[in-house]
Amino acid sequence: MEKLFKTRFTTAVIVLIPACIGINYLGKLFAAALKLPLWLDCIGTCIGAVLGGPIIGGICGAANNLIYGLTTGDNITLIYALTSFGIGVGVGIMGRLGFMKSVGGAILTAVVGGLAAVLISTPLNIIFWGGTTGNVWGDAAFAATQAANMPVWLGSLIDEVLVDVPDKLVTLLVAYFILKGLPRKLTALYDVNAEIEHLD
Template identity: 40%
Template sequence: MTRFDSRTLALMVVGVVINFVGGKLIAALKLPLYLDSIGTVLTGVLAGPIPGALTGVINNVLLGVLDSPTWIPFALTAAAIGLLAGYFGANGWMKSPARVALAGLITGVVAALISAPIATIVFGGVTGGGTDALVAFFRSTGLGLWQSVIGQGIVSDPLDKLITYLIVFAIVRALPRQQVLQFPQGDKVVD
């Protein structure tokens, strides 16, 4: 059972802030990435699947209220990212760079498969982010809307989550071991 102590709750708040800053920076640069789930993955890895999922959902709902309602439907994707990060953290995947990279790629594929129907049905494939350029590229090759949105997701999401997981790996390695061990899954993340 996940412990929702003050440390976990504080990590969730920090995770939302990290998501916000990372996502806004990348969105401003119009890059075909997101980097808006670093805080979700960090929370999931250190505190477990449920805090990770909640961090992602809270982030998307807050952004939907404060910024643009387009964020809210993707709360489902954010929850899946947090759940997977918690699973990988709980099962020792964050101890090896190779497994961290694989976890990022797996999470990216899952995120793409969850996000594609949302982006297609709710937004017609255009969400206003830097990844729209990839959808347009795939459409220009003659692919249909569904194939173009899935193609965009399969190209950008695994790369985005690979980078995200490697950043989280670096953050966890940079933290003092004793601090990491104070989180519910800390003993499964460090040697």
């Protein structure tokens, strides 16, 4: 268990965090501008989580939400820093367990990330927004469930599943192919089990 959460705040990791936050920020802006049925705001979180581990993934996710919310005035995003933290931790654990070494493993990691998002976000949706997610497509599904007199919690759950699971599938596949394309010399910088060489 200790190895899963082992973290080294090396120069490479410290540089990785803002780079991943930038990727998240651009992804969210892109999805919002095109009104996509996806968030695309945690590609960087997932890359950071796989390279740096669960703690780095959680930091990248939460920091992205806080920065995006404060710079755009999007207060909804601030609350979901908890969700992004959970996604980063979940994906980081799956990465440490070796699941991001194949497409099948990336898909399974997407399921874990999606479930983490759904479990954390659904109660927040109900508490703060009456069950909606703020995503146009997901909220259309929520409205349909309410028109059918379904319980708010179930409508909110369906809303979240319809948005988050496909989003995490796309996100983790994009992250997987980016990571596969990185040179070994670069990814080796994030190996927490590697020996640190000292120049004397």
